[in-house]
Amino acid sequence: MILIIVKFPIRPDRQQEWEELSSFYAKAVNDEPGCVFFEFSRSVDDPQTYVAIEGFADSAAGGEHMQQEHVARFMAEMPDIVSARPQIIYVDAEEVSGFGPMGEISPRGE
Numbered sequence: 001m002i003l004i005i006v007k008f009p010i011r012p013d014r015q016q017e018w019e020e021l022s023s024f025y026a027k028a029v030n031d032e033p034g035c036v037f038f039e040f041s042r043s044v045d046d047p048q049t050y051v052a053i054e055g056f057a058d059s060a061a062g063g064e065h066m067q068q069e070h071v072a073r074f075m076a077e078m079p080d081i082v083s084a085r086p087q088i089i090y091v092d093a094e095e096v097s098g099f100g101p102m103g104e105i106s107p108r109g110e
Contacts, residue, residue, distance in 0.1 A: 001036060001056065001057060001093050001098070002055065002056040002057075003053075003055050003089075003092075003093055003096065004052070004054045004089070005052070005088070006054075006087070007043075007050075007051050007086060007087045007088075008051070008078075008082055009046075009083045010048050010050060010082060011048075011082065011083045018050070018081050021074065021077055024070070024073075025073075026039065028068070029054065029065065032064070032065055034061020034062070034064055035054070035065070036097070037098060038053075038054045038055075059092065
């Protein structure tokens, strides 16, 4: 599995555009056959920073992802929306297949 984490610093004056583009993009990526998961979250430390966590089945799925029209649109529009260069972590983790249950925390009563 390919695991990618990206931090996007968003310009406050482009918040509306970010919300529209990120919603469109997350849905489109999650609809890709090779996508295991894709999600944006807002940082608790900086409300203008959003974090994408994405998982693709393998490097072929990641390569196919980069060829999609929604990726081209996202890459074309983001330079006007970010306040600084996004930061990325990219991991090729063969033994990981997606999220699993956390052993240390569960709802009370389970």
